[in-house]
Amino acid sequence: MRLGEAKFVVFDVETTGLMPEAGDRIVEIAAIKVEGNSIVGEFNSLINCGIPVSREAFAVNNISRDMLKNAPLPSEVIPEFLDFVKDSALFAYNANFDAGFLRQEAALIGRKTDELLIIDILAMARILLPGLGKYSLLFVAAHFGLTHTQKHRALEDVKMSLDVLFKLFNILRRKQLDDFSYLLKIFSINKNLNNRMLSERMAEIQEALDLGKTIDIKYFSLIRGEVTERKVIPKKVLKQDGRDYLVGYCYLREEERFFRIDGILRLEISGQGAKV
CATH class of the missing domain: 3.30.420.10 (Ribonuclease H-like superfamily/Ribonuclease H)
Structure with a gap:
């Protein structure tokens, strides 16, 4: 909407x-x-x-x-x-x-x-x-x-x-x-809504990890207020300072990056295998 x-x-x-x-x-x-x-x-x-x-x-x-x-x-x-x-x-x-x-x-x-x-x-x-x-x-x-x-x-x-x-x-x-x-x-x-959305996003990331696939994400930086489209090879999920992060190789920046999972607005698993 x-x-x-x-x-x-x-x-x-x-x-x-x-x-x-x-x-x-x-x-x-x-x-x-x-x-x-x-x-x-x-x-x-x-x-x-x-x-x-x-x-x-x-x-x-x-x-x-x-x-x-x-x-x-x-x-x-x-x-x-x-x-x-x-x-x-x-x-x-x-x-x-x-x-x-x-x-x-x-x-x-x-x-x-x-x-x-x-x-x-x-x-x-x-x-x-x-x-x-x-x-x-x-x-x-x-x-x-x-x-x-x-x-x-x-x-x-x-x-x-x-x-x-x-x-x-x-x-x-x-x-x-x-x-x-x-x-x-x-x-x-709304904590219930936020937790539900976070769980759904983490499940999608885990699926990509299990399949060894890259993901295409629309990412919103909560620090800079910027929106970017990224292709990422997911490597792991970790918690740091109370926040959940996706760690992965970012094709746009050509290096490993941390992405706050609550900043991932859209995620699609691509058919492409995860290779740098």
Whole structure:
């Protein structure tokens, strides 16, 4: 599926503090749904979670006790939000933060978020805009010439995140990464999905090793943000610093190279025997 054809949701939360594991809760959640590059839906609600907003959080989001007094309860808002995002991939800026709070709120009402496909826009910015220095949402938006004032309210942050995301999509297209599946492979924070994709890729590499065949790969360097097509003679798979690597002779570089397996976007086993 091309980026311009995808159905997805950008979401953001405002909270009582920074740590869900310490009891902090969501006090506002917002989302915009996009399909075929057009906005098709919007979700926005304050939440009366029964926990006061910390002084530090109030200094950022200005959400007061009075604003939350008559807001709906989490047991009302969270199911509505999960229905809103059903069957859509989710994007968020610094997605682990938002996803962690959403996971907690869902668990408190007996719901699970394990199968949600969540992609981190911040990770996209760091890899696709190397050398930028700062990667706050407002700074990245300004880099693209977007004129937003960051109010640290959920819906306003969603709108800014969406505009940044569209700019990052343009970079992906220029790199010939105009395929939504590549986004999931590179930037998803869903551990189950990532582990499954990694296992499938390692099985393909092992098959090539067993057959003594070369492989053709589309490789994305997560350090340089570059995409290349490579023909490789696979030699072995190893783990280094917690990452899985393919070690093989690269015809393009004419030497043995290490390839991060999570950077291999496409792999085909060729009919050619593995000979240098």
